[in-house]
Amino acid sequence: MTSGNDSYADKQLKAQASALLNSLAPAGWLVAAEQPARNGAVRVTSPDSETRSIDVIPCDGLRPRDVVGLPDPTRPTVVAATWLSPRTRELLAARQIGYVDLSGNVYLSIDRPGLAIRAQGAQRNPSPEAAQGPNLRGPRAWALQRTLAEVLPPYGVTELAAAIKADAGYVSRLVGALSDELLIGRVGRGPIDKVDWEPLLRQMTSTYSLLNSNATTGWIASAGPEQFLKDVATQSEASFAITGSFAAAELTSVAPPEIAVVFVEDPELLASLTNLRPARNGGNVVTARPYDDLVFDRTWTRNGMTFASPAQVAVDCLTGPGRLPAQGEAMVEWLRTNAPTWQADSLTEQPGLP
Incomplete structure (x- = not known):
């Protein structure tokens, strides 16, 4: 899961991720770039000098759907990014892949030497890019998400639009955005056949109070x-x-x-x-x-x-x-x-x- 031709930005990201991990490690532990350098890996050293090498993968802009495409790690691995969304972090942790983002969201767990680090940083992107798709804010988007969580599939976009009294084209775009977040599942443009209701409800809390x-x-x-x-x-x-x-x-x-x-x-x-x-x-x-x-x-x-x-x-x-x-x-x-x-x-x- 590593690349041998990192750009300067990737090298900087790995170095910052390594420094953040080291700052959060317990007293007596050391997290530092592996020497000689091996594709940006870091080495964790315990107080009794037991060591473990960890791959650090720069994946800035990683979306939930991209997590599915990552190969299964064969050794301890963390993804490094400037910021990772809550859903992306959840999916990475479910695959036993650690993460470090520069806003302070950190998850690392290794068994030998035994070390676990978890920290919470920004829950919203501190430097958001221009929106590329529909906004999940607003009463109609909120109504759609609550309906999806509360009603067992299958159902189609037209049925959903009628249920929440919204334009079918608008609902179709929202469904696409939720599918990209892996909060719902559908085959092609067919009916929605799966809803992950718990992360969907937690997604709602980011735009509603x-x-x-x-x-x-x-x-x-x-x-x-x-x-x-x-x-x-x-x-x-x-x-x-x-x-x-x-x-x-x-x-x-x-x-x-x-x-x-x-x-x-x-x-x-x-x-x-x-x-x-x-x-x-x-x-x-x-x-x-x-x-x-x-x-x-x-x-x-x-x-x-x-x-x-x-x-x-x-x-x-x-x-x-x-x-x-x-x-x-x-x-x-x-x-x-x-x-x-x-x-x-x-x-x-x-x-x-x-």
Whole structure:
């Protein structure tokens, strides 16, 4: 997996990757260019002088689809780049290929001598190039990704476009971009026949967040958030869906919920119906005018309360403040354990819950 004719830029990239690995190695360890130089390999030396050679492969601009084309390593190998996307890093690690990017994302694991290094750098490209394809930002792209995660394939582009009320050509371009990220699978231009729902949900968190993507308002429920949710369940005038920690607590438990978060089209109406008071700071209720009406699709009901779909709850928690990200990880584990019970069998059906 090495090249004997590196350009000057490749040599510089390898040298920087080697220096970054050395700076992150535990005390007493040394990571340095192998001498005499052997195609940019580095040598790892432990405190007791045990050594191991590691190939360093410059692959700037490596995309998820490119990872599949890399040959299987026959010895410890790391890819070096100026920046690698989260999906690219995930796929490299799954193939037991390490990585180092100059923003500080690092993964290296060797058994002899035993050394593991993992560090997190930039999650978005610090120096993005001009976009070459469709942008995965925006409500329609978000709606498509959530639909793909929540509905079991197969289905075609035309069906998806109708389901999310979007132009078929636009959806086709988005599907192509998601295919390039290896988040979905299809043969040629045929129906989508595979969806990798977990990395797809995590991809959504890079362009969406609970408090920033929705129009949110803080309120105080004098009788507490639990009583507020009971009051909401008795209202028929306002459509709503509960998300956040109170929704997550119905399926999994990490920490006691404290703030009720409710998707609602008319927050002021709901506030008047449930006697909420505006909160200048803090509060125990958040109303969210939704980023997209899809938040009201594939909801589920328990004890008279309507909750956002489990996938929606997971993404909202992962992108929320305070304790919510930990609850989001617990929700992802619940989704993993209970798949595919929370997924619909078709674009026109509702899923069930265990």
